[in-house]
Amino acid sequence: xxxxxxxxxxxxxxxxxxxxxxxxxxxxxxxxxxxxxxxxxxxxxxxxxxxxxxxxxxxxxxxxxxxxxxxxxxxxxxxxxxxxxxxxxxxxxxxxxxxxxxxxxxxxxxxxxxxxxxxxxxxxxxxxxxxxxxxxxxxxxxxxxxxxxxxxxxxxxxxxxxxxxxxxxxxxxxxxxxxxxxxxxxxxxxxxxxxxxxxxx
Amino acid sequence: xxxxxxxxxxxxxxxxxxxxxxxxxxxxxxxxxxxxxxxxxxxxxxxxxxxxxxxxxxxxxxxxxxxxxxxxxxxxxxxxxxxxxxxxxxxxxxxxxxxxxxxxxxxxxxxxxxxxxxxxxxxxxxxx
Numbered sequence: 001x002x003x004x005x006x007x008x009x010x011x012x013x014x015x016x017x018x019x020x021x022x023x024x025x026x027x028x029x030x031x032x033x034x035x036x037x038x039x040x041x042x043x044x045x046x047x048x049x050x051x052x053x054x055x056x057x058x059x060x061x062x063x064x065x066x067x068x069x070x071x072x073x074x075x076x077x078x079x080x081x082x083x084x085x086x087x088x089x090x091x092x093x094x095x096x097x098x099x100x101x102x103x104x105x106x107x108x109x110x111x112x113x114x115x116x117x118x119x120x121x122x123x124x125x126x127x128x129x130x131x132x133x134x135x136x137x138x139x140x141x142x143x144x145x146x147x148x149x150x151x152x153x154x155x156x157x158x159x160x161x162x163x164x165x166x167x168x169x170x171x172x173x174x175x176x177x178x179x180x181x182x183x184x185x186x187x188x189x190x191x192x193x194x195x196x197x198x199x200x201x
Numbered sequence: 202x203x204x205x206x207x208x209x210x211x212x213x214x215x216x217x218x219x220x221x222x223x224x225x226x227x228x229x230x231x232x233x234x235x236x237x238x239x240x241x242x243x244x245x246x247x248x249x250x251x252x253x254x255x256x257x258x259x260x261x262x263x264x265x266x267x268x269x270x271x272x273x274x275x276x277x278x279x280x281x282x283x284x285x286x287x288x289x290x291x292x293x294x295x296x297x298x299x300x301x302x303x304x305x306x307x308x309x310x311x312x313x314x315x316x317x318x319x320x321x322x323x324x325x326x327x328x329x
Contacts, residue, residue, distance in 0.1 A: 015246055044277065075276050193313055
């Protein structure tokens with residue numbers, strides 16, 4: 001009934017389809033840097049009010065129902081021909097609010113979890129979240145100047161990452177590097193969603 | 202300090218609270234759009250003859266219509282006119298009801314099984 005919204009009598013405008021990719025990771029892991037290095041626009045900031053059910057800590061208050069939290073997000077854009085637009089969102093830095101991400105993760109093509117080897121544990125909540133939600137994701141290890149270089153297998157072990165999940169080194173400041181990260185993610189998401197072969201019922 | 206509440210224009214909040222309250226004044230207290238879900242990446246574009254029928258709109262709505270002469274996402278609109286995304290959603294639903302914009306919802310998760318999409322995105326990224 002009201003499903004046809006965009007094509008009223010308005011001369012049938014054709015709009016590109018927008019695709020969302022999330023960039024997660026601990027505070028200071030380089031999320032906005034990565035978004036900025038591949039975006040065709042300067043990263044923009046928007047504020048989103050997210051709602052979540054009050055979790056049962058404040059039982060004494062007797063207040064049930066929804067709480068809202070305002071989070072700031074940085075995002076960038078990559079235009080893919082006339083048909084698609086890719087939006088990259090740096091998710092909120094407060095990883096303890098992972099439960100807020102549902103509204104952001106809905107419909108996302110996938111996620112990049114940025115890992116900082118100096119604080120590897122910071123990205124655990126992101127990994128847990130995307131695993132549980134079955135959002136395709138990869139891990140990109142941001143190589144900061146002066147940070148100790150780790151072997152990728154070491155990092156994989158440290159994160160107890162499943163062998164199917166790609167893990168790559170990157171330099172979030174470099175466009176080429178950011179590009180490779182995104183390509184790795186899209187290839188992985190494609191494998192996860194379409195499978196290696198269309199078999200088995 | 203007692204506020205003079207007989208006058209609707211009286212500033213009854215401190216300056217610090219202004220940024221919180223004002224977005225919802227713009228929407229006349231509404232926090233939900235009249236319809237649709239308006240994802241952050243839902244795209245909106247102005248439709249109809251240029252400048253037509255926007256005279257009676259709030260400045261913010263006029264700014265949205267102007268900005269949307271080219272398709273823009275909810276996130277971009279919010280950043281451009283410096284309002285929270287929640288407020289922009291409500292204003293966009295009004296504009297949609299008035300036939301001043303058209304919108305395009307993003308892919309649903311089921312559309313994510315379209316091989317064409319991945320190939321196009323991969324080609325686009327490699328060409329960057």
